[in-house]
Amino acid sequence: MRPPMRSLSILLTSALAVTLAACSSGSDDTSSGEATDASACAPATGNVELTYTTWIPGIEDVVKLWNDKNPNIQVKVQTGPNGNGGTYANFFNQLKAGNAPDLGHIEYDALPSFRVQDGLTNLAACSEVTAAKDKFVDWTWGQVTFGEENSVYGIPQDTGPMAMFYRKDLFEKNNIALPTTWDEYTAAAEKVKAAGGYITNFSQSDISQFAGLSWQAGGRWFSNDGSKWTVNFQDDNTKKVADYWQNLISKKLVSSVPPWTTEWDNAYNKGNAWTWVSAVWGANSIMSGAPDTSGKWAVAPMPQWTAGGTSAGNWGGSSTAVFKTSKHPYEAAKFALWLNTSDEALTALNKAAQLYPATKSGATLPALTEGVEFYGGQKIYEVFATASTQVAADFAWGPTMTDTYASASDGFKAVVSGTGTLNEALKTAQTKTIDTLKSQSIPVAE
């Protein structure tokens, strides 16, 4: 489908890329190959056409801004369902067939799986990329570098810092103090129950929320020492979070409607659930899921484990990664940087898909500093901007998260219907995750 001239130039550059890859892979271990690394990210001569696969609705309009200004680097958008809905599977197929796009949309929790399969280009060789480090909120850089020197496997795009949405009107009417710690949250839950509601809905099948809560508490699920993975869903902090929610579930202080269903929307719309500890994009979920409650919500920082604490969790967020098969990592990185740091792109992304930027300056976009009518005119994004600075940088995801989520979710579903405990479910999920890693020949530290 490509014009013959292009095929020829690809052939030539690919021969070049192979030799370069050979050099840089040799220098990975010593990490002293600055010179070869720099040439691995050299600009192409002549015009470049990049392909970019993402599922952000309305992305074409954003990319058009770039294409209009960069006739030499034209970006073609491809789209599809969200990552776990099929696009990640497609990426793996395309990597195998050698026709993966240059750039792909990859959520933070999926990045390690692509890295383990050696599907990503290390952008640390691109000086523009390493120079942009300080533009991003610290923890997002940790997500794309995996906390290692000399590695950047994607450009942070959006984030989901967490805070607490709550029904201000109901809390005031029933004279319940706004909880600032998790202990107060339990106390409030009892009062809410007495007033005929539930303080929140426990997410039984979307484990990412629980991951965000553990992240805040200091739980660390995965680590990699360079050769082996350590899997631990039973560190003290994660245990603490699991015990905490187990208590609320056992006392029936929380409801457990399956998330992202109409039933779930209704629980919020009808005032059965009074708070939701969720990510910044949750603002939009409530707005459209619970339209009758307009003006009644407000946002506060998420409850803390110690009084006066300042830590937050993160739920969701994604990066723009450059695939290993890309012939033009320099141009791809340049586009990804523009897409995720320039004011015009971030404004357009926020407008098109409510993406909350991963850059420090992104928090000051006009759209993110205004009051939101649905939340009684509160400048809710300021709460999330603060939360974003309070997210710990060293939380790492495993290479088989889809699988981990699935087994944890099986356990959690059983818990809300009265079988077992959250910690037992996590233990089982840990065992199953280790089994999966081993079955894929990924080394695990025992």
Place this chain on the structure above:
Amino acid sequence: MKNVNRIGPMVVMGAATLYFLVPIWWLLVAASKSRAQFNNTTPLWFADFSLGDNLGELFAYRDGVFLRWMLNSVLYTGGAALIGTVLAAMCGYALAKYRFPGREAIFNVVLSGVLVPATALALPLFLIFSQFEATNTFWSVFLPSLVNPFGVYLARIYATASVPDELLEASRLDGSGEIRTFFTISSKLMFPALVTIFLFHFVAVWNNFLLPLIMLGNERLFPVTLGLYSWNTQVNQIPELRMFVLTGALVSIVPLVIAFLFLQRFWRNGLGSGAIK
């Protein structure tokens, strides 16, 4: 006693009908509600009827990409079913009416093709099309959809039963070529079977989801099933899409309903006339 005999089956059929129609009824009702009322009103009865608004919004969303998907589906499905039916008919007819070495072997291979699910072929097809740099094109979905082993099987069975050898000999004596005989005489005799094959093929291609999912990245090439699925995976973060998915799902079954209602007539006529013979 006679009544009892009739009541039993009627109850079973009634229950089955209800079972199949309730989801469609729900879809119709849901698609007719405004976003706010969708959450608030009883799911199986109408609130304010705003199907028109929903349709308008759906068709206008993202420059009418939904209409494009519908058109794609009709092209993929209609085209593939039409050509696929002709291919299956010719193949089945040849296997039924001509004697040549290896006939049974070919038929057995085709028959074993019936047992291989289309889903299992999607990934190998992707790798093959990748070799030709032909993924993410109209043809990458259209070409694999053309073949239909079950249609060949059906055509062979029906041709054996409904096309008399004497008739073929008579037409040969009258100087008609084999191809002309097939299109002017045999295909007419096989018509009821062809309608059946067409309908089966139409539904199979319309519902084939995995192949376009794996092959296509260009939104303008999506069939409606893949498009709606893509939207549905984004409902968590873009909740407005839920109403589009519902309304779109309703619209997307319309062509299937039309195909069935329209072709059912031929179908019954054919079966009836076959029975009288």
